[in-house]
Amino acid sequence: MQLTNRAKKLEKKPMTLAERAYLPAIFQGLSITMRHFFMKKATVRYPEEVRPFSPIFRGLHVLKRDEQGRERCTACGLCAVACPAEAITMVAGERKKGEEGLYREEKYAVSYEINMLRCIFCGLCEEACPKAAVYLQADKMAPPRFERDEFIYGKDRLVEPVSPDERSVRGIQLTPEQADTLRGKLQQA
Amino acid sequence: MLELPALGWQSIVIFVVFALSLLIATYCTYAERVIAAFLQDRVGPDRAGPYGLLQPLADAVKMFTKEEFFPGGANKALFVFGPCLAMITALMSSAVIPFGNNMSFGNNAFFLQGIEVNIGMLWIFGVVSLGVYGVMIGGWASNNKFSLLGAVRAASQNISYELAMGMALIAVLMMSGTLSLREITLQQSVAGEWQFWNIVKQPLGFIIFLVCAFAETNRTPFDLPECETELVGGYHTEYSSMKLGLYLFSEYVNIFVVSAVMSVLYFGGFNFPYQYELRDWLVSNHDWTLASAQNLITILGTVGLFAKIFAFIFFFMWVRWTLPRFRYDQLMRLGWTILIPLAVFNILLTGGLILFGVIQ
Numbered sequence: 001m002q003l004t005n006r007a008k009k010l011e012k013k014p015m016t017l018a019e020r021a022y023l024p025a026i027f028q029g030l031s032i033t034m035r036h037f038f039m040k041k042a043t044v045r046y047p048e049e050v051r052p053f054s055p056i057f058r059g060l061h062v063l064k065r066d067e068q069g070r071e072r073c074t075a076c077g078l079c080a081v082a083c084p085a086e087a088i089t090m091v092a093g094e095r096k097k098g099e100e101g102l103y104r105e106e107k108y109a110v111s112y113e114i115n116m117l118r119c120i121f122c123g124l125c126e127e128a129c130p131k132a133a134v135y136l137q138a139d140k141m142a143p144p145r146f147e148r149d150e151f152i153y154g155k156d157r158l159v160e161p162v163s164p165d166e167r168s169v170r171g172i173q174l175t176p177e178q179a180d181t182l183r184g185k186l187q188q189a
Numbered sequence: 190m191l192e193l194p195a196l197g198w199q200s201i202v203i204f205v206v207f208a209l210s211l212l213i214a215t216y217c218t219y220a221e222r223v224i225a226a227f228l229q230d231r232v233g234p235d236r237a238g239p240y241g242l243l244q245p246l247a248d249a250v251k252m253f254t255k256e257e258f259f260p261g262g263a264n265k266a267l268f269v270f271g272p273c274l275a276m277i278t279a280l281m282s283s284a285v286i287p288f289g290n291n292m293s294f295g296n297n298a299f300f301l302q303g304i305e306v307n308i309g310m311l312w313i314f315g316v317v318s319l320g321v322y323g324v325m326i327g328g329w330a331s332n333n334k335f336s337l338l339g340a341v342r343a344a345s346q347n348i349s350y351e352l353a354m355g356m357a358l359i360a361v362l363m364m365s366g367t368l369s370l371r372e373i374t375l376q377q378s379v380a381g382e383w384q385f386w387n388i389v390k391q392p393l394g395f396i397i398f399l400v401c402a403f404a405e406t407n408r409t410p411f412d413l414p415e416c417e418t419e420l421v422g423g424y425h426t427e428y429s430s431m432k433l434g435l436y437l438f439s440e441y442v443n444i445f446v447v448s449a450v451m452s453v454l455y456f457g458g459f460n461f462p463y464q465y466e467l468r469d470w471l472v473s474n475h476d477w478t479l480a481s482a483q484n485l486i487t488i489l490g491t492v493g494l495f496a497k498i499f500a501f502i503f504f505f506m507w508v509r510w511t512l513p514r515f516r517y518d519q520l521m522r523l524g525w526t527i528l529i530p531l532a533v534f535n536i537l538l539t540g541g542l543i544l545f546g547v548i549q
Binding site for chain 1: 224227228229230231232235396507508510511512
């Protein structure tokens with residue numbers, strides 16, 4: 001039964017002497033593998049050598065501070081609403097007198113937790129944030145851990161460090177000069 | 190100068206040969222993995238020590254610490270005896286291989302060869318064919334269908350290919366007129382006159398021998414005894430721990446030995462071009478004594494022989510990671526209907542060429 005006209009007629013030709021002798025084909029194969037012997041290797045020796053990330057890679061979250069070192073997050077909860085995986089929970093609190101240097105707005109997040117096992121790293125929280133507080137870093141991934149609750153990242157691990165010496169931009173530690181400039185700005189404020 | 194009877198030197202040499210075969214077999218496992226990786230665009234083991242050079246050590250520790258398993262219904266004595274026999278026969282055959290020419294220190298003169306026997310070639314053949322008993326006994330004692338099938342395959346394969354191998358060799362023996370490996374080596378380079386290596390006179394015989402060597406050492410494309418797609422692990426399905434290690438290890442020792450035999454028979458053994466010219470030049474132009482010049486070319490020749498052996502070992506691995514496995518009927522057909530007639534033809538050809546004085 002013929003269904004289409006595309007069927008290709010195959011003829012089984014008898015093998016030539018060279019084909020029956022195996023050896024030419026074997027040498028052909030050997031030359032192919034020998035070419036691969038000298039080729040560039042695909043392996044990345046991971047701990048010593050890191051495959052470069054794309055600049056728009058969405059990795060581990062960070063809660064940013066503003067230029068004066070105050071937490072930007074105002075615990076509006078838009079990120080939690082936007083999150084399709086429901087990975088973000090937070091508790092809002094009111095800023096007390098004397099905490100103006102710590103929190104930018106009158107309302108702030110007392111606790112802010114992201115469950116990295118639920119998170120799908122879609123970046124919708126980043127898009128939803130009206131205060132430009134939460135970002136997905138392009139250079140860090142949530143590392144593997146032994147316990148499940150270690151994957152719930154609290155503010156201790158999410159908020160950017162205060163000290164200019166520990167700050168980094170895109171995973172690159174600030175140079176001492178840059179840190180000094182930042183420190184000057186912070187002191188002015 | 191230390192004076193030892195000739196036997197004393199020979200025992201030192203044989204001990205060194207023994208240690209070297211083990212060392213080379215150990216590093217063959219490493220080389221196999223690295224070469225496999227390189228042929229597949231990977232880098233291979235590189236975690237244990239610099240460039241992964243301690244990997245064989247790690248493998249050995251792994252092998253030794255694994256559980257010693259005896260399958261129910263196995264014949265325990267034979268089960269242990271199998272891998273031992275495989276290892277013993279693999280190590281025995283390197284004893285007669287001439288690894289170098291003669292050396293002399295003062296009054297001590299000795300050959301870089303374990304034992305010089307005038308039936309060296311027969312010794313190797315005898316011992317190598319004993320090796321199949323190791324596989325056979327191990328496979329039979331396991332009380333496992335897969336093991337038995339693997340063992341039966343190994344036995345029939347080795348017997349079939351030994352025939353062609355022996356006949357390929359007969360052509361060499363017809364030219365040399367001796368079974369002594371040392372004599373065969375020396376005939377490939379005689380002082381004062383240019384002698385070609387046997388590969389030039391016996392290209393067909395060499396190819397037959399090479400193919401049979403792959404089959405004899407159970408290497409791809411003829412590794413049907415341990416064909417994992419059909420027979421789980423072949424004759425060593427039930428083996429674990431160092432008993433498995435011994436089987437795998439004896440395979441590498443066999444590769445080393447068969448590479449050495451091929452280098453000796455067809456590639457001039459420890460000879461290298463212009464060796465006697467080099468010796469005479471050193472003696473006449475640089476005031477070397479004849480003995481020290483001879484020692485130097487012996488050492489160079491030994492290095493050369495090992496270079497040839499390593500080239501063959503590399504070739505074995507290169508082929509393994511290039512070719513797929515033969516089907517069993519193809520294997521048998523190749524052995525009986527192609528290689529054996531070719532080997533007979535080679536004998537006739539050699540006989541004719543000797544008769545008409547083309548080669549000697």
